Amino acid sequence: MTQTMQLGKAADQSFLGRVRSTLARRTEGRGVALLAVILIGVALFEPLVFTAYQVSLGRIALIGIVALGLTAVILMGELDLSVASTLALSGVVMALIPDIWLGILAALATGLIVGAINAFFVAVIGINSFIATLGSLFALRGLAFVLSDEAPVSLVNKDAGIAFGLPLLGPITPRIIIFILVFIAIQMFVSRVRMGREFFAVGGNRQAAFDAGIPVRRRIFTGFMISGFVSALAGVINTLERTTADPTAGSTVLLASFAAAIIGGNYLKGGRGSIVGTLIGAASLGVLQVALTLSGVQVPVQQIFIGAILLIAVTTDPNSLRAVVGSLRQVTRGRAKASSA
Amino acid sequence: MAKETLTEQMALGDLPPADEKPQPKKASWLVWAAENGIFVFTALLVLFAVFFVDGFASLINIADVLHRAAPLGIVAVGMTFVVISGNYLDLSVVAQIATSAVIFIAVSNEYGIPLAMLVALGAALLYGIVNGVAVGYFKANAVIVTLSTTYIGLGLLRFFSGGSIFFGPPDGPIATFGTSKIGPVPYSAIVLVIMAILLQILLTRTNFGFLIRSFGVNEKATRLGGTNTGLVIIGAFIVTAVAAMIAGFVMATFSNTAVSNDGLGYEFRALAAIIVGGTSVFGGRGSVLRTLLGVIFVSVLTNILVLSGIGFGFQQVALGILIVLAVSVDAIARKVSQR
Numbered sequence: 204m205t206q207t208m209q210l211g212k213a214a215d216q217s218f219l220g221r222v223r224s225t226l227a228r229r230t231e232g233r234g235v236a237l238l239a240v241i242l243i244g245v246a247l248f249e250p251l252v253f254t255a256y257q258v259s260l261g262r263i264a265l266i267g268i269v270a271l272g273l274t275a276v277i278l279m280g281e282l283d284l285s286v287a288s289t290l291a292l293s294g295v296v297m298a299l300i301p302d303i304w305l306g307i308l309a310a311l312a313t314g315l316i317v318g319a320i321n322a323f324f325v326a327v328i329g330i331n332s333f334i335a336t337l338g339s340l341f342a343l344r345g346l347a348f349v350l351s352d353e354a355p356v357s358l359v360n361k362d363a364g365i366a367f368g369l370p371l372l373g374p375i376t377p378r379i380i381i382f383i384l385v386f387i388a389i390q391m392f393v394s395r396v397r398m399g400r401e402f403f404a405v406g407g408n409r410q411a412a413f414d415a416g417i418p419v420r421r422r423i424f425t426g427f428m429i430s431g432f433v434s435a436l437a438g439v440i441n442t443l444e445r446t447t448a449d450p451t452a453g454s455t456v457l458l459a460s461f462a463a464a465i466i467g468g469n470y471l472k473g474g475r476g477s478i479v480g481t482l483i484g485a486a487s488l489g490v491l492q493v494a495l496t497l498s499g500v501q502v503p504v505q506q507i508f509i510g511a512i513l514l515i516a517v518t519t520d521p522n523s524l525r526a527v528v529g530s531l532r533q534v535t536r537g538r539a540k541a542s543s544a
Numbered sequence: 545m546a547k548e549t550l551t552e553q554m555a556l557g558d559l560p561p562a563d564e565k566p567q568p569k570k571a572s573w574l575v576w577a578a579e580n581g582i583f584v585f586t587a588l589l590v591l592f593a594v595f596f597v598d599g600f601a602s603l604i605n606i607a608d609v610l611h612r613a614a615p616l617g618i619v620a621v622g623m624t625f626v627v628i629s630g631n632y633l634d635l636s637v638v639a640q641i642a643t644s645a646v647i648f649i650a651v652s653n654e655y656g657i658p659l660a661m662l663v664a665l666g667a668a669l670l671y672g673i674v675n676g677v678a679v680g681y682f683k684a685n686a687v688i689v690t691l692s693t694t695y696i697g698l699g700l701l702r703f704f705s706g707g708s709i710f711f712g713p714p715d716g717p718i719a720t721f722g723t724s725k726i727g728p729v730p731y732s733a734i735v736l737v738i739m740a741i742l743l744q745i746l747l748t749r750t751n752f753g754f755l756i757r758s759f760g761v762n763e764k765a766t767r768l769g770g771t772n773t774g775l776v777i778i779g780a781f782i783v784t785a786v787a788a789m790i791a792g793f794v795m796a797t798f799s800n801t802a803v804s805n806d807g808l809g810y811e812f813r814a815l816a817a818i819i820v821g822g823t824s825v826f827g828g829r830g831s832v833l834r835t836l837l838g839v840i841f842v843s844v845l846t847n848i849l850v851l852s853g854i855g856f857g858f859q860q861v862a863l864g865i866l867i868v869l870a871v872s873v874d875a876i877a878r879k880v881s882q883r
Contacts, residue, residue: 301825330872334868335871338871339868341860342860346857350860353855461688462692471685504703507696511692514697522683530681
């Protein structure tokens with residue numbers, strides 16, 4: 204289900220050849236490896252995680268929802284740092300409106316507007332998306348503080364929040380159902396819908412995409428609005444579950460969702476990546492967090508683990524490895540020349 | 545044809561700057577504003593504050609502004625190197641400031657100040673090398689790399705310090721330094737001025753400074769010119785880390801205490817100061833002295849907001865909008881001057 208815009212070399216028709224070419228097209232390798240390592244480690248040291256799968260699933264869902272929205276933006280070679288603040292802001296907006304449904308609508312609309320503003324600065328003004336969304340990361344966090352009067356806002360309709368937290372079918376809570384729906388929707392969007400497939404083209408080679416008649420700017424708007432909407436959805440879910448909206452919410456989600464999307468094999472330069480990979484990344488980080496919490500590891504130490512995974516993820520990108528090998532070769536070649544001279 | 549249309553429409557940040565031609569600049573108020581606006585705006589802001597904000601133009605308040613501007617400025621002049629090299633920013637200054645402040649107080653209590661400074665320097669070099677290797681040799685995105693090192697660093701610091709506050713001896717040299725002034729000028733502001741002069745010389749008068757600027761303008765040409773570009777990037781991150789370390793010392797002397805939250809918000813305010821000063825986030829253009837001007841602008845603005853009783857939330861919103869607007873002016877001016 205991974206999509207790349209590359210055309211394969213002349214197809215090797217033997218079974219092994221087909222397996223090899225399929226594997227070469229996949230980008231999830233590192234995510235799968237991490238998941239395997241974490242699952243083995245967890246099975247050895249903290250098997251409780253598997254019995255407490257309800258907790259793990261909930262954790263995966265929260266990281267995963269934000270990471271899925273982020274993936275849509277990363278596929279185009281852009282980045283949305285404002286996801287955590289959008290989560291906090293939309294939660295506050297929702298809690299401030301007494302009517303629960305109106306609140307949810309307003310929160311989701313907030314996410315769409317935030318996405319459109321980010322996209323405006325990236326696509327129309329031409330600012331680098333790291334800087335534009337860094338600005339909105341802080342501005343929106345500030346706005347959440349202003350709106351909430353710098354204190355958590357509790358939900359007027361607490362019963363709705365309590366009802367939301369109850370499992371519907373077995374261990375499946377509404378949060379997990381929403382996560383699965385978001386996953387299916389975005390997966391379908393980028394693999395089956397023309398507009399979504401064009402995301403890969405925009406990320407792979409923007410000039411070529413533009414020349415091929417793809418409305419690049421409009422795609423960037425779509426991507427950022429998806430990311431904003433999805434993070435707002437995560438904000439709604441978070442607020443419903445806690446029955447309060449905290450203006451500082453989401454700061455731990457930022458790091459984890461980035462780690463999930465990048466370890467899942469989405470190239471930061473855009474054009475290659477997969478929604479399934481993000482899911483695998485979110486699963487490994489969710490399991491890791493729950494396992495660490497269950498074994499009594501403090502939050503700062505958990506952040507060391509997740510930060511280290513993010514650092515490894517971003518430096519083991521195939522492009523990065525190629526760059527390192529290249530400069531190593533340059534160094535050794537230089538040495539050889541120097542010694543022969 | 546189509547290419548030009550796209551360049552005009554999108555001003556792709558990731559197009560190689562090699563496409564830029566050194567065309568004669570067309571006179572445009574926007575280009576002028578992007579380059580020199582900061583002088584006018586800073587002057588206007590200070591005049592506005594003097595005449596319309598109660599309590600701004602008092603000796604006590606000015607001393608306070610300088611006092612608060614010092615650590616911010618020291619971080620910002622160091623981070624200017626990373627920005628000019630075209631690597632956006634170093635988010636991990638948050639962790640660097642806190643690490644050096646905590647090491648400074650905690651180690652000097654036990655083993656004296658010189659050793660504390662050495663240990664802090666070791667930590668700063670470690671930050672610089674890790675960030676620099678990941679960005680320079682692995683070609684990883686600087687924002688993501690420094691985001692991860694921020695959390696790793698803060699996590700380690702909180703783990704080892706237990707999140708507790710460290711106090712220096714009440715009448716030791718640290719406390720004396722933090723409260724001493726020459727006239728209304730606190731010692732910390734003098735440290736800032738010395739740092740700025742040294743770094744400006746490093747940026748404009750040395751080979752290393754030249755390579756930083758050249759890397760920011762055209763990475764490929766710098767590499768093909770026979771430069772080990774990875775080392776240049778490591779150098780930029782080390783300059784930033786050492787500056788953040790000194791800012792951490794200065795912050796520790798203010799209150800004679802240190803805690804792992806010390807650096808929060810500095811990455812953002814330093815970036816605001818650098819960008820408002822006119823250093824381009826697209827790399828290659830900028831100067832340390834401009835950053836100093838940006839620091840004055842941001843500090844005066846913050847001071848006006850505080851004096852007018854505007855809360856933390858609005859200050860964040862104002863700085864966020866300021867960053868995005870300043871970069872927008874820069875981006876539009878680039879497009880106009882390329883036309």
